[in-house]
Amino acid sequence: MGKKLTSRSEDYSKWYNELVVKADLAENSGVRGCMVIKPYGFAIWEKMQAQLDKMFKETGHENAYFPLFIPKSYLSKEASHVEGFAKECAVVTHYRLKNAEDGSGIIVDEDAKLEEELIVRPTSETIIWDTYRKWIQSYRDLPLLVNQWANVVRWEMRTRLFLRTAEFLWQEGHTAHTTKEEALEEAEQMMHVYAEFVEEYMGVPVIKGTKTESERFAGAEETYCIEALMQDGKALQAGTSHFLGQNFAKAFDVKFANREGKQEYVWATSWGVSTRLMGALVMTHSDDNGLVLPPKLAPIQVVIVPIYKGLEQLDAISEKVDPLVKELRSKGISVKYDKRDTHKPGFKFNEYELKGVPVRLAIGQRDLENGTYEVARRDTLQKESVQAEDIIGKIELLLKEIQENIYQKALDYRAAHITQVDTYDEFKRVIAEKGGFVSAHWDGSIETEDKIKEETKATIRCIPWKAEEQQGVCMVTGKPSTQRVLFAKAY
Amino acid sequence: MGKKLTSRSEDYSKWYNELVVKADLAENSGVRGCMVIKPYGFAIWEKMQAQLDKMFKETGHENAYFPLFIPKSYLSKEASHVEGFAKECAVVTHYRLKNAEDGSGIIVDEDAKLEEELIVRPTSETIIWDTYRKWIQSYRDLPLLVNQWANVVRWEMRTRLFLRTAEFLWQEGHTAHTTKEEALEEAEQMMHVYAEFVEEYMGVPVIKGTKTESERFAGAEETYCIEALMQDGKALQAGTSHFLGQNFAKAFDVKFANREGKQEYVWATSWGVSTRLMGALVMTHSDDNGLVLPPKLAPIQVVIVPIYKGLEQLDAISEKVDPLVKELRSKGISVKYDKRDTHKPGFKFNEYELKGVPVRLAIGQRDLENGTYEVARRDTLQKESVQAEDIIGKIELLLKEIQENIYQKALDYRAAHITQVDTYDEFKRVIAEKGGFVSAHWDGSIETEDKIKEETKATIRCIPWKAEEQQGVCMVTGKPSTQRVLFAKAY
Incomplete structure (x- = not known):
């Protein structure tokens, strides 16, 4: 694990960068601006995805998948949209490599130049509305409520893990409606869905609102947003939902026959959250010892560390712990029993503190004798001794309390700021x-x-x-x- | 829905192409060779993903995410690997667009040329092994069992929906091991995992085996595969798992200190299945009326169609159907009650037949009087009248029977071929x-x-x-x- 984490007061930005790497969330790759999301970080993202996906489906949305590439001419069809994205586009120009004739290695084959350049999607409005033209004929085809989970690329010059990367993962909802009112309602609804997710699952309080014209999404007539506040006093936009008016419908000629048989342009929304949320999660709750994760999103909610000398003691401990692990799992609590003999308890304590595991149990010889566990909560770092017969209830209570406490703490911080x-x-x-x-x-x-x-x-x-x-x-x-x-x- | 599906005997290839589009699985996009996976098709893929992901996790794998782009020099490091993929690479050469000075539109900004071209990943061995060098120092870091769900691009010249597309979705497992034996075991294990999934969930029988040298993955020392047989007598490779030896470890200098402290190269595997499986699913079971879906992967397992005249009759039917829907859902059965008044029952019957819904219930005035449902199974097209009090048991039995029957039918076809x-x-x-x-x-x-x-x-x-x-x-x-x-x- 190497040396201690830089403290927040010393250098907040450095603290963040170090923490993301040391806690095994993500790291920079050999490709400029593109990150590797490591298994521990990805496990958190998966939990976020699963919950968001559930909430999208509960509000009537279905998932689909649209192409990674966007023909340059599509991107150009909505004027303010291309204006917003043209300066940060990864452009595919060729479709083949070949061996250099002088034997100097592999080079781009100039005979395999694309007739029209393809843009790696920075967002998918254009390719999706080109598709919606085929899907929408009548009011009966509406509303069309579609979401996609995808990677997108925006060629940012100054990147930071999760907060701003050239490639990032996100979801983008794209809906089509018969009326302006319905589209506005949808855009607003998704702002509320995002706020509910970010507050109740991530434990991050947000302020809902709309953007000013100059801060709007390129191509939107109204942008709804949720704004969170980080511990350094800087705000972070955690999610946006756009009312697109008829801009894309007009650019891609998407009309529907209304109940009277008259042709009208379709009304649109789009909305998205990204792996940027991981940055918000880290920066809202974590401390100088490492991550603090909300129990609802922690890949490991409870870790159990045995303190023993010799296999006999370990066996005696495991005899108590194994059934506990089983019972916790049956209750849907994710638990890790770390009996690695390659690392000492102190090392493990530090590791799980760094990784933000909400509840840590330790059990040693004296606990065995007394029928107790030592229970530590990550958010307050408080420890107490708990009788084995009360341990399950205690854990369930703690997971609930920690979830509430970190939200309240962030809310208090924001109120003071x-x-x-x-x-x-x-x-x-x-x-x-x-x-x-x-x-x-x-x-x-x-x-x-x-x-x-x-x-x-x-x-x-x-x-x-x-x-x-x-x-x-x-x-x-x-x-x-x-x-x-x-x-x-x-x- | 338009005109009738071409029959398999008339033109198998045309039947497949039409079916994929008409059943709302996928369609071609405006981007050459790239498909749009429509919500109904994506819902099937999601079910496949969820089950595979569960099986990967049960065998100890974790998910992570690696960059979309691969520097050209990385791809070139393993000689046979680049040989295999160089001819079908999408190449990113620029990172910005601009307005043409002559006002002719948006063009590529030649001042924004990348120093080194980036390849859109055709597979991720090279970028992943470049990362593993940082993750692996000692035998304690091994085995490393990682999977990623991602999109990949191979610039195929002749494409077909699901079967061969320029962009496709897949998962790619990449594992690292201390010994050759362990890596071989892992590669073999994943062949078995794939076979289990494809047979038990997709209902598609497969033959396990290894590839000959000329059919191996570019960079592999052994390729394990599962091969399925389509109804036109052609085989389809449904999944592959590769033993990569130390080829990538050597190309990217990935060594570990063994228990004796000696440096050794790491042993590797990689394995993947893709949206191609959707093609196999369609071609194995479907018939001239449309899709036949295995109940375990059907987005809608049971559809209920009311046959009524006027709202009063519909209300009487709904009074019986609503509690049934609720009870089926509580049992984890996905059910759709289609009371749209914009379409006639006959239209709906055709639609759900085309979409392969395993079990269809119809209920009309006479059924109400007799306390029955008309039950039709999609695989055999058999219909029968079932007493309302037996309906849940009947549905559960049918879902099980259909799953078994379509597998057996495919197995019989293969045995005869x-x-x-x-x-x-x-x-x-x-x-x-x-x-x-x-x-x-x-x-x-x-x-x-x-x-x-x-x-x-x-x-x-x-x-x-x-x-x-x-x-x-x-x-x-x-x-x-x-x-x-x-x-x-x-x-």
């Missing part, structure tokens, strides 16, 4: 010194938004959803404003 | 006229294998696993042979 300000001077001071969300009046113009961003690096994270109206004046221009918006520096 | 021959003339006649597997003696040389392939288009599908030794002479050259091998024309 939303600052209401009325002057731009105060705004600049809070952004520079305290961080967190800053709630302020803004005149609604892109110019003011740009000026603030340029001068403070803070952006408008969202216009809070269903926030109360409040008469005020823009902190920068003094122009009238009817609602406070949330600013923050962001990942 | 394995022909033992001793002369090359007879061989040519059987291959040309009857098809199926032909069991014959072969002298073990690539020359003879090539000659047979050239003259008859039949290839050696496998050297059957643990087949009895039998002294004989090669049907072509008369040279001695100790075991019969299986030939067939293949997909």
Whole structure:
């Protein structure tokens, strides 16, 4: 495991980078900007996927799969969309390699140049709406509620594990509707689904809202989002859901016959969350000892470490532990009994602390004699001795408590880091010194938004959803404003 | 739904292509050779994935995720590997698009040329073994048992939905071991896991065996395979598992310290199945009316169609059907109650027949009076009237029976299509006229294998696993042979 983790106060960014690697979540690969998601990290992602997938299906969505490649001409069909993605596209130009004639190795075969370049999908609206044209004829074919789990590529120049990588994994929902109202409802619904997942499973509190025009998805008429706050006071966009209007329907000529037989363009939404959520998970809960995982997403919820000298003692311990493991598993609790003899208990304690296992049991000779387990919870690092006959109930209680506690802790942190300000001077001071969300009046113009961003690096994270109206004046221009918006520096 | 399906006897290939599209499994996309897997087809694939994933985990494997892109230099490191894949590689050469200066549209930005071209993975041995070098130091790190679910790209010139597409979905297991024996055991084990899945879940009987040298995976020292037989007498390779020796360990310098502290190269396997299995599933069981799905993989296992005039009759029917739906679901049976009023019962019957739903219930006015359901099974198209109180037991029994029956039917077909021959003339006649597997003696040389392939288009599908030794002479050259091998024309 090597040397100790850098502390958060010392260097938050370094702490994060080290933790992701040391806890076996992910690492950089030999391909610029592309990460390897390691088995332990992937096991967390799988749990996130499984729960999200369930929630998508419960809200009527089906999965499908669309091509990895997008012909360049498709991407170009929606003007603002291509504008948003053209600068970060991986482009396939050839379909064959060959041996160099001078024997210098394998080279691209220039005789195998594609007639039209293919873009590795940065998102799939264009290829999907090209398909929907074939699937949608009548109002009877609508709504069309489809999701896909896929990899996408955006050629980011500065990458960080999970937070910003050239390739990432995500899901993208793409729905088609007969009316604007229904599409808006769908987009809003998915914001709520995301918020429910992120709060109840990841234990990460979020603020729901809409994006300003300049922060919208390229091609969207409205972007709903959920914004989380990391422990360094920076915000992280955890999920977005877009109302696309009829933009893609018009670009790809997707019409339906309504009940009166009249042709109309279809209304669209798209929505996605990605492996970026892994970054939010790490940065919200973890501490200087390592990961802190919410029990609902922890690949190992309970680890049991035997403390023994010699095989005889281990056998005696296993005689007690084996049935416990079995009973815990029968209750759907994932448990690991680590009786490796290649590592000492102290090493194992550190390892599982680093990996964020919510509950750790230790059992040694004295516990055997007293009929107890030593129980440690990862979130508070508290330890106590528990009678063997109470252990199952205790574990079930702890898993519930830890899930609630880390959410509450994050919620308290956020509550302490939303600052209401009325002057731009105060705004600049809070952004520079305290961080967190800053709630302020803004005149609604892109110019003011740009000026603030340029001068403070803070952006408008969202216009809070269903926030109360409040008469005020823009902190920068003094122009009238009817609602406070949330600013923050962001990942 | 359009016009009737072409029959198998009329044009088997056309029947398959039509069926895949009409049954809503998949369709061609606007990207050459890349398919769209539609929701109904994807739901079957999801069920296959879930079961395979369970079996991989039960045999100790973990999932991870490796980059989509492979630097050209990585691919070139294992000589026979690059030889095998160089001719069908999608190559990424640029990372940005821009607006053409002459206003003609979006073009590739020549200032954004990659220093080294990236290959869209055709398979991931090279990028994974480059990673394993960092993960493996000691025998304590072994075995390393990792699987990934991913998309891969092989630039095939002639493509067919599911059977051969430029992009396809698959899983690829990549394992690392301390000894040759252990790696061989792993490769063999995965052949058995695949065979178990394909037979017990897909209902497709397979023959296990090893490939001849010329049919091996590029970079493998031994390829284990499972071979299925389609209804047109052609074989289909349903899964392969490779013993890779130390080839990739040497190419990527992956060594471990053994128990004595000595450095040794690691032993490797890789194994995969793909969306090609969907093709095998369709072609093994389906008939001229449409798909026939094994109950274990059917997205809808039971469909219930009400036959009614007016809402009052429908309500009376629903009063009986709603609790039945609930009870079936509580038993884990997936059931659809199709009370759409936009389509007539006859239309629905055809639709679910086309889509291969194993059990169909119909209930009309007379059934209501008699307390019965009309039950139809998809595999035999038999119908019978069943008392409502017996219906759940009947459905459970039918699902089991259909699963067994379609397997047995395929097994009988295969048994009737394995022909033992001793002369090359007879061989040519059987291959040309009857098809199926032909069991014959072969002298073990690539020359003879090539000659047979050239003259008859039949290839050696496998050297059957643990087949009895039998002294004989090669049907072509008369040279001695100790075991019969299986030939067939293949997909």
